[in-house]
Amino acid sequence: MIHLINVKSLTAVLVILGVLFLYSFLSYRTSHQQNITAENRLSADVVAVGNEFHLVAPEHLQYEQPSIVQGSRIDVVAVTPWLAPIVWEGTFNPVLLDSIYKPKNITIIATVFAVGKYIMFLKRFLETAEQHFFVGFKVHIYVFTDRPNEVPPVTMASGRRVNRTRKQPKRSNTLTEFATGLFPEANSDKKRLHFFLQLIVRLVPTAKRWQEISARRMELIQMVIEEQLPNNRNYIFCLDVDSQFHGRWGSESLGGLVAVTHPGYYRDPRSKFPYERRPSSRAYLAPGEGDFYYCGGAFGGLLQEVHHLAKTCRHNFEADAQEGIEAAWQEESHLNRYMWINKPSKVLSPEYLWQDFKPRNPEVHIVRFSGVVKNYADIRPNA
Numbered sequence: 581m582i583h584l585i586n587v588k589s590l591t592a593v594l595v596i597l598g599v600l601f602l603y604s605f606l607s608y609r610t611s612h613q614q615n616i617t618a619e620n621r622l623s624a625d626v627v628a629v630g631n632e633f634h635l636v637a638p639e640h641l642q643y644e645q646p647s648i649v650q651g652s653r654i655d656v657v658a659v660t661p662w663l664a665p666i667v668w669e670g671t672f673n674p675v676l677l678d679s680i681y682k683p684k685n686i687t688i689i690a691t692v693f694a695v696g697k698y699i700m701f702l703k704r705f706l707e708t709a710e711q712h713f714f715v716g717f718k719v720h721i722y723v724f725t726d727r728p729n730e731v732p733p734v735t736m737a738s739g740r741r742v743n744r745t746r747k748q749p750k751r752s753n754t755l756t757e758f759a760t761g762l763f764p765e766a767n768s769d770k771k772r773l774h775f776f777l778q779l780i781v782r783l784v785p786t787a788k789r790w791q792e793i794s795a796r797r798m799e800l801i802q803m804v805i806e807e808q809l810p811n812n813r814n815y816i817f818c819l820d821v822d823s824q825f826h827g828r829w830g831s832e833s834l835g836g837l838v839a840v841t842h843p844g845y846y847r848d849p850r851s852k853f854p855y856e857r858r859p860s861s862r863a864y865l866a867p868g869e870g871d872f873y874y875c876g877g878a879f880g881g882l883l884q885e886v887h888h889l890a891k892t893c894r895h896n897f898e899a900d901a902q903e904g905i906e907a908a909w910q911e912e913s914h915l916n917r918y919m920w921i922n923k924p925s926k927v928l929s930p931e932y933l934w935q936d937f938k939p940r941n942p943e944v945h946i947v948r949f950s951g952v953v954k955n956y957a958d959i960r961p962n963a
């Protein structure tokens with residue numbers, strides 16, 4: 581009897597154990613399968629999102645092998661002591677750089693002042709900018725002038741034409757914006773339609789002293805940046821109008837804060853730099869201070885960075901003026917003090933601002949931008 585019960589209960593226990601085993605085995609398999617499926621789907625989703633994670637090699641990666649022990653330029657210094665690149669021809673690959681910056685869809689603003697007789701330089705400046713300045717990128721050139729009717733018609737390079745439609749005058753504070761447009765001609769290459777050069781003319785008062793015009797630039801640059809910041813514009817370059825482009829000025833020049841070494845002083849010891857030397861000025865640089873002598877005729881960078889520079893230089897220039905002092909080279913002196921304290925993240929060699937009258941030095945393989953020869957007495961409102 582007892583034996584019979586034991587056999588029965590043993591069978592029951594075995595059956596229960598068997599059912600439990602089968603249940604747990606099946607549920608394990610199901611849940612495990614679910615996990616695998618979920619994982620698979622997740623990785624499939626990641627790949628499907630785009631090629632951000634799946635690294636597809638773009639065309640531009642096919643270029644000559646770079647080296648860290650042999651460079652094509654050993655006659656010049658290509659990096660500052662604070663590790664900012666110094667841009668010389670032969671230190672960069674323009675095709676590679678363009679292919680990195682073009683997909684970012686950036687806009688470059690350029691500001692140029694043509695007050696009084698300086699309007700005569702504008703035609704050459706614009707025509708050559710069209711040929712050499714950020715070709716293939718969106719460029720908006722702001723022209724500040726007191727002679728808007730003398731803004732010249734500009735002959736565009738092939739593939740572009742001047743759009744002559746004019747906007748209605750639009751008031752903005754003390755300035756008037758009234759003309760716009762230099763668009764690419766519609767052509768079969770659709771990509772080109774995205775790239776255009778636009779001209780915006782702003783009215784500024786006539787000045788009695790050239791120093792005023794030169795110095796007021798910082799104030800107007802500050803204002804333009806304040807207007808443009810919300811529009812997501814990216815970079816700005818502030819350039820002298822009495823100059824012309826001769827060669828490429830492009831994406832290799834982009835950086836947070838960009839300064840250009842002055843063509844007249846880059847081989848000199850710092851004691852010879854024409855910094856402001858009176859301690860009473862806010863542009864003062866003491867003996868033993870200063871990295872390079874930078875020019876006032878070309879500088880730039882990210883909007884936020886240049887805004888801070890323009891605001892600071894304007895403030896210091898005006899505070900000096902209140903105390904009856906004008907720095908030796910006006911805003912150029914303040915810019916040099918600024919760049920000593922706030923090191924530029926990229927320095928452009930004198931290729932980026934040469935002077936037409938100056939014979940080219942051997943280390944200058946290409947002149948990209950240079951000041952034209954001019955007779956100051958003829959063109960400035962005061963001597």
Ligand SMILES: CC(=O)N[C@H]1[C@@H](OP(=O)(O)OP(=O)(O)OC[C@H]2O[C@@H](n3ccc(=O)[nH]c3=O)[C@H](O)[C@@H]2O)O[C@H](CO)[C@H](O)[C@@H]1O
Pocket residue numbers: 692693694695696697698790791793794795819820821822875876877878909910911912933951959960961
């Ligand atoms: C190449 C370079 O770095 N040049 C700088 C240098 O002399 P520059 O001799 O090159 O100065 P400049 O006569 O070209 O004047 C600077 C700029 O102010 C504008 N302007 C000037 C006078 C005038 O009547 N109308 C007019 O529109 C114009 O855009 C001109 O390009 O020192 C100046 C100091 O004040 C500026 O820092 C310049 O940028």
Ligand SMILES: [Mn+2]
Pocket residue numbers: 820821822877951
């Ligand atoms: Mn100039």
